[in-house]
Structure formats: C-alpha cells, structure tokens
Amino acid sequence: MIILYDATFEGFISSLRYGVLNNIEPDDILSSQEYYPSLYDKTVSITTSEGNELEEFISYIINRLSKETVNRMLLCFLSEQRGFQRAFYLYLKEGLRGGRFRLQNLANPHVSRVNEICMKVRRECHRFYGLVRFQRTEVGIYYAVFEPDHNIITLIAPHFSKRMRDQDWIIHDKKREIAIFYRAETAQLEQVSVSIQEQGKYLSEKEFLVQEMWRSYFKNITIEYRKNPKLQKRFMPSRYWKYLTEKT
Numbered sequence: 183m184i185i186l187y188d189a190t191f192e193g194f195i196s197s198l199r200y201g202v203l204n205n206i207e208p209d210d211i212l213s214s215q216e217y218y219p220s221l222y223d224k225t226v227s228i229t230t231s232e233g234n235e236l237e238e239f240i241s242y243i244i245n246r247l248s249k250e251t252v253n254r255m256l257l258c259f260l261s262e263q264r265g266f267q268r269a270f271y272l273y274l275k276e277g278l279r280g281g282r283f284r285l286q287n288l289a290n291p292h293v294s295r296v297n298e299i300c301m302k303v304r305r306e307c308h309r310f311y312g313l314v315r316f317q318r319t320e321v322g323i324y325y326a327v328f329e330p331d332h333n334i335i336t337l338i339a340p341h342f343s344k345r346m347r348d349q350d351w352i353i354h355d356k357k358r359e360i361a362i363f364y365r366a367e368t369a370q371l372e373q374v375s376v377s378i379q380e381q382g383k384y385l386s387e388k389e390f391l392v393q394e395m396w397r398s399y400f401k402n403i404t405i406e407y408r409k410n411p412k413l414q415k416r417f418m419p420s421r422y423w424k425y426l427t428e429k430t
Contacts, residue, residue, distance in 0.1 A: 189213035196231040211267035257300040318389045324351040400428035
C-alpha cells in the first residue's frame with residue numbers, strides 16, 4: 183500500500199499522522215508528484231489536515247518523544263532524498279513503540295538512516311554559511327545565487343538575517359527557482375520571477391572591482407608547497423564552485 187500526499191510539509195505530516203493513527207505499515211509514502219501509477223498498487227490519497235489536527239499531532243510527538251524528533255521530520259522533508267518519507271515513518275514508529283531512548287540506538291537501521299539524512303542536510307547548511315557569495319547590484323541590493331543538493335534556503339536564511347540585518351539582500355536557489363527576499367529586517371520566501379532571475383546580471387561598477395580584488399587576494403595568499411586539493415574539496419566541494427567568485 184502506498185500513501186500519497188500533496189508534496190507540502192503539512193501534507194507530509196498528514197501522511198505520517200494517517201499511518202500512526204491507523205497503525206499501518208505502508209510499502210511507501212510518496213508525494214503525488216513523484217508517484218507513477220501502477221495497476222498493482224493500492225494507494226490512499228491523504229487530505230492535508232487543518233491547523234489544529236497538525237498541532238495536536240506535533241504536540242503528541244513532542245510529548246512522547248522530543249522536539250528534536252520534529253526537527254528531524256523537517257530536515258528529512260527538506261533533504262528531498264529519495265525514500266525519506268518511509269524512512270522517517272519507520273523511525274517515528276520505532277520511537278513510539280519503544281520510547282525516546284530507542285531513537286538513540288544507532289545500531290537500529292531506521293535510526294541510522296534518519297541520522298544519516300539529517301547529518302547531510304546540516305552539513306550542507308554549515309558549508310553554505312561560508313560558501314554563499316553576495317554581489318552588490320546597481321540598485322544597491324546584495325544578490326547571491328546557489329544550487330544546493332538539499333532544500334536548505336529557509337535553514338540558512340536566519341544566519342544571514344543576523345549577519346546582514348542592515349542590508350537588503352536576495353538569496354536565490356536556482357535549482358528550485360525560489361528565493362529569500364530580505365528587506366527592513368523581514369525575510370520572505372517566494373517563487374522567483376523572471377525579473378529577479380536577471381538581477382544578478384546588473385552589478386554595480388564597484389562590485390566588479392571588489393570581485394577582482396578578492397580573486398587577487400585568494401591567488402596571492404596561496405602557499406604553493408602547502409596546496410592540498412583533496413582537503414580543499416572536502417571543505418569546498420567542486421560541485422559548489424560554479425558560483426564562487428574566487429573560482430570563476
């Protein structure tokens with residue numbers, strides 16, 4: 183049996199709620215967008231629950247397990263990794279059956295799988311705290327573009343809201359065509375319009391000079407005999423180099 187939901191985070195929670203309340207073991211949990219119909223599948227399409235039902239279910243998880251379990255639910259959803267839905271459901275059922283301490287058993291395959299997914303998302307967030315490159319546009323807005331493996335834009339936004347609270351900026355996830363717009367100490371997530379996609383092409387004259395100075399600095403501080411490409415790629419994976427000023 184396959185549980186289908188509407189691809190939203192609320193829909194994902196609703197699918198977990200349905201499985202827990204009905205005490206079932208689905209063969210899979212998928213968004214309706216990623217499901218390919220088959221004659222042999224039995225499917226159940228879940229209607230996304232309203233606010234009170236979701237709040238009650240989240241409170242139930244926190245009381246029975248912990249807030250960290252809910253955090254991991256969000257991290258798994260944002261990972262967009264194949265099979266994250268069923269992986270988290272089995273993890274959740276493991277905790278509800280055996281208690282919160284059971285979720286600390288790393289030898290358990292369901293626990294280790296969710297730990298692995300969450301670690302990947304958190305590691306990528308930490309990397310992009312230092313790998314997002316802002317460029318000042320001619321209208322005075324700082325624009326940054328990146329293509330992360332996971333949907334982490336809402337996770338890294340608070341870091342930059344604190345770091346650049348006195349600036350107007352945009353962080354654009356080009357892979358998913360979404361962006362965080364920050365202005366007057368307010369951050370908002372939106373789908374990217376064509377005009378914003380062009381924003382990064384109109385840089386201020388000073389920005390070109392700053393970029394050239396940064397490339398020169400990066401090149402000149404290099405100590406040739408201490409170069410370690412393997413170590414560099416561990417901290418700055420080459421798949422992220424596309425939007426790094428010093429690597430272009």
